[in-house]
Amino acid sequence: MDKIEEEIAAHNGNLEESSSTKDGSICGYESLHHLLSVNLKPHLYKEVSRLLIGLNCGKPLELIALPEAAKALSSKHDFDLQAFSFDADKELLREPQVVRVGLIQNSVALPTTAPLLDQKKAIFQKLKPIIDSAGASGVNILCLQEAWMMPFAFCTREKRWCEFAEPVDGESTRFLQEYARKYNMVIISPILERDVNHGETLWNTAIIIGNHGNIIGKHRKNHIPRVGDFNESTYYMEGNTGHPVFETAYGKIAVNICYGRHHPMNWLAFGLNGAEIVFNPSATVGELSEPMWPIEARNAAIANSYFVGSINRVGTETFPNPFTSGDGKPQHADFGHFYGSSHFSAPDASCTPSLSRYKDGLLISDMDLNLCRQLKDKWGFRMTARYELYADMLARYLKPDFEPQVISDPLLHKKSL
Ligand SMILES: NC(=O)NCCC(=O)O
Structure with missing residues (x-):
């Protein structure tokens, strides 16, 4: 093979590798x-894992053995x-405060051209065995993905998708x-909400359902994307x-919905209110945000001494127009x-490996919430934070006559010597 043939072969090889990602895999891997x-x-894998996902209490994360019933549902x-x-x-x-937490990621179940009600019902059907698997595994707190009850139609700007919106008790x-x-389980349900008491307005809302089936409260997405x-x-x-922050039977939880993860102060505010676990139900695509995905939530967990559960949808949703x-x-x-992921x-600073990049999934983790205070004691971020400096800076920044505090090198403005 001469040099040009080699180059062509290498080029074709590259094409093959990248085309295999069309199924959502990474060169065939989940x-x-x-x-x-x-x-x-x-x-080598052990060492790479240590650097990539860290150690928890000085050792790699242990796997949990799940009941056969839960595993059978995942196979079926x-x-x-x-x-x-x-x-x-x-x-x-203090006794350990171990809670078992679950995250569900899923693709939609029917094409977006199907009748809206059928689409919603099909997603319900699809989720049933995954929720049952979480229940069989003894999950205490379960979070679903952003706007889980519909396709993520907001790219279209068409108003017909508003019909998916539901009241909090819908x-x-x-x-x-x-x-x-x-299952005696707290469930976080991020939906497209229609607020019937306020002029039928729409919101991107996470509803917190208590372990007795009661509605504890809701949180509405703080930051709305205008990107891509x-x-x-x-x-x-x-x-x-x-x-x-919602105080539940299993711990203090909060929800930072999707694009809010790019705003460190959004994460901070949940921490200041005492969250022990913050969920980040999301819908985001590879080309836009994948390099950010493993970093932002992890950084928030470190900076705020709490656990974060990050969820992303899977699959490609194609719209009629x-x-x-x-x-x-x-x-x-x-x-x-x-x-997904x-x-x-x-x-x-430790984290779990990610779920599949293209399959529905349930990720379960036991977490001893005592770790939050232990990390606060160790690093003292709350004590070293200098909130008064930031409060002062923000107060000045918000004024229309704000001037950035920039000290210029006086030589910059002198004529050349
Ligand atoms: N749903 C949503 O807020 N997506 C924004 C894209 C991103 O933040 O990666």
């Missing part, structure tokens, strides 16, 4: 961790099922309330619920690939 575990020698319904355990150090005065909530009661195809401001406004991204590129009828991050 996730980065899967790719590494298959291709690295065990001692072909969803990824993984389970890990975050430890904390033993304390002399059919999606009623569907999940039964499971909350059945994420034209969500066409549908709803910035949330008006602040940064609530093409739309543009306002970037001069051709019109298209889908967002691109929602890359849901995972947990812990305050000690």
Whole structure:
């Protein structure tokens, strides 16, 4: 083979590799961790894992053995099922506070051209075995993905999708309330909300259902994206619920919905209100955000001494009418690939491997909430934070006559010597 032939062969090889990602896999592998575990020698994989996902209490995360019933549901319904355990150090005065937490990622069940009610019902059907698997595994707190009861239609800017919106006590909530009661489970249900008492306005809302099936409260998405195809401001406004933390039977939880993860102060505010676990139900695509995905939540967990559960949709959702991204590129009828990769991050900088990049999945993790205070004591971020400096800076910044505090090198403005 001469040099040119070699180059052509290499080019074709590259094409083959990249085309295999059309199914959502990474060159045929479900996730980065899967790719590494298959291709690295065990001692190298161990070392790469240590650097990539950290150690918890000085050791790799342990796997949890799940009941056969939970595993059988994952085999039968072909969803990824993984389970890990975050430890904390033993304390002399406090018992461990271990909770079992679950995250569900899923693709939609029917094409977006199907009748809306059928689409919603089919998603309910699809979720049933995954929720049952969480229930069989003894999950205490379960979180679903952003706007789980509909396709993520906000790219289209078409108002017909508003019909998916439901009041807080609507059919999606009623569907999940039964499971909350059945499995004594807290469930976080992020939906497109219609607020009937306030002029039928729409919101992007997470409803917190208590383990007795009661509605504890709701949080509305604080930050609305205006990036790429994420034209969500066409549908709803910035949330008006602040940064609530919900005290549940299993711990203090909060929800930072999707695009809010790019705003460190949003994460901070949930932490200041005392959250021990913050969920980040999301819908985001590879081309836009994948390099950010493993970093932002993990950083928030470290900076705020709490656990984070990150969830992303899976699959490609194609819409009847093409739309543009306002970037001069051709019109298209889908967002691109929602890359799943849901995972947990812990305050000690460790995190779980991610769920599949293309399959539905349930990720379960035991977490000893004592780890939150242990990391606060160790690093003292709350004590060293200098909030008064930031409060002062923000107060000045918000004034119309704000001037940035910039000290210029006086030589910059002198004529050349
Ligand atoms: N749903 C949503 O807020 N998506 C925005 C895209 C991103 O933040 O990656």
